[in-house]
Amino acid sequence: MQPIEEQLQEWRKEEFSKALEMMEKAIEVNTSQNKIKKQRDAAQFFNVSTNTLLSWVRSGAPEIRLESGMPLYNVESIQEWLMQHEQ
Incomplete structure (x- = not known):
């Protein structure tokens, strides 16, 4: 049987890993849902x-x-534009 301190430390590591995974997923969802992108990100999209x-x-x-001169792109608008120019 593990001492309580070791069990507590193991539990903290597990909880930290779960929290980190949830934050990474939230960032991924937020990034993918963001319709306005910078030039490089729009090109990658x-x-x-x-x-x-x-x-x-x-x-x-x-x-x-x-x-400021910075270009931004609404990916939904560009998708619509592309569909209009589909041959």
Whole structure:
């Protein structure tokens, strides 16, 4: 039989592992549900290069420009744009 201190330490490790796993899943869900993405993240979402994404924008794909000049992309809007230009 383990001393109570060892059992408590083992329980803490298990609980910490469970909590860490839950946090990682929450971050993953939040990231995947975020519809507004930075340029690199939007390109990764569509599994294309940033040059391809910029080419789409030059062809009319929607882009959000902040006052700072930073481009952002609504992936749902780009998906709709792609569907409209499907051949």
